[in-house]
Amino acid sequence: MRAVVQERFGPPEVLRLQDVERPRPGAGQVLLRVCASSVNPYDWHMMRGDPYAARLTGGMGFRRPRHRVAGIDVAGVVEGAGPGVTGLAPGAEVLGFCPGAFAEFGCASAGLLVPKPPGLTFEQAAAVPMAAVTALRGIRTVGRVESGQRVLVNGAGGGVGTFAVQIAAALGAEVTAVCGADKAGLVRSLGAAHVLDRARQDFTDGRTRYDVILDNVGNRPPGRLRRALTPAGVLVANGGGSPGRVFGAIGSTLRVVAANAFTRQRLGPILPATPAGPAHADLLAVTALIEAGRVVPVVGRTYPLAEAADAVRHVEEGHARGKTVITVPGGVSGSPSGPP
Structure with a gap:
């Protein structure tokens, strides 16, 4: 599969699109076909490895990135599940947190995913999690x-x-x-x-x-x-x-x-909205507001997976309008999957 790989800390140029082995879900995980991801300040901090104090916590790695594949926000379709997963059958459309989301496939903890509101496109859904x-x-x-x-x-x-x-x-x-x-x-x-x-x-x-x-x-x-x-x-x-x-x-x-x-x-x-903290209840609360028509994700720019470095650079510059989204070739995108 194709994925945006980071071998070292540095500027956006360290993000490279490469062929890597498709991940396999472990216990409590699901395999996702990624349709879209989005970029957060979290991503460029992880890319650069700063602030240095955060490296001491172990969340981003000390000498090199903890996660070889970049990205965290995800919207996609369940392809399979590891042992102990219930309620997320293949074909289910979800959004949530998935370390390594800048890729065609990713593995995420089932507890960090919720159903995608049917009125959202995958690009809009990817803008939601963090x-x-x-x-x-x-x-x-x-x-x-x-x-x-x-x-x-x-x-x-x-x-x-x-x-x-x-x-x-x-x-x-x-x-x-x-x-x-x-x-x-x-x-x-x-x-x-x-x-x-x-x-x-x-x-x-x-x-x-x-x-x-x-x-x-x-x-x-x-x-x-x-x-x-x-x-x-x-x-x-x-x-x-x-x-x-x-x-x-x-x-x-x-x-x-x-x-x-x-x-x-x-x-x-604010307690950081990352996989380090409980997020499932908050994700459900947010999607409930979306389904009620009270909240609409704002997507400012979209970039293809091959231009992920440019997407991260755009967000790091600090002038992004709403969310910046990365689309994945082969993922389902465009119109919502159901009535608004």
Whole structure:
């Protein structure tokens, strides 16, 4: 099969399309025919092996990538299953987490997959897993957003941001989106009541205060962000794209946690939406919102599998509109598999 292989840490050029052996599912795993995957900041951090502090945890490998085949988000069709798998028969259309998803086939833990909503294309479905679960955790789990609250989403036009705007609006919040001027129309269409141009307006000037701020950018210190919170407000830190090769998002997360000791406001990071944490219930919650018509995945650009390096480069540059999706030759794509 064809797969995007990474033998060492480095820039996008380390990602190479090669012929590799098709994986075999182990106990509790299913074999998927991959139809589409999507790119997250997680992917370029794994590609470059930074921040260095993350290598010590063992999640990305120390001297070389832990997973030889890149990618994590997946939408595809079940081809077979290993021992102990029930409820996922061949032919089932699913989405979820699959280490090595930038490939024609991949093996995923059955507990990290859920049925694909029939109204979604495989490209739309591939945009869901990491970004939507991260947004759900930020808005609902950490932010505890309630109807009538004021919620600000910084970095509203990207992958997590587009889901966060919709989830907050679905919960009845008054949403303010911070993004580039080119994405203003998009975030308004997703439910944002107000839009601030990140290049022209400073939401931390203290003029307006918010009950919850979801910060997807990490370009302002917690003390500055607190100025835009109500006295009992919540700052949710999602430093997925934070710069810094030594500590990166880990450093900004630690600063947020440390600040809790000195304020009535609640400051908290999002538990990363990766296979390291429980995700099945959150995936089901997100797909329920999609099936109810409350959330729609936003796909900005698509790339074929052979151009995966260009797709990762596009996301790393930080200006992606919604999600960037990689399509796999031979996978089922195009129109939804059923009625919307």
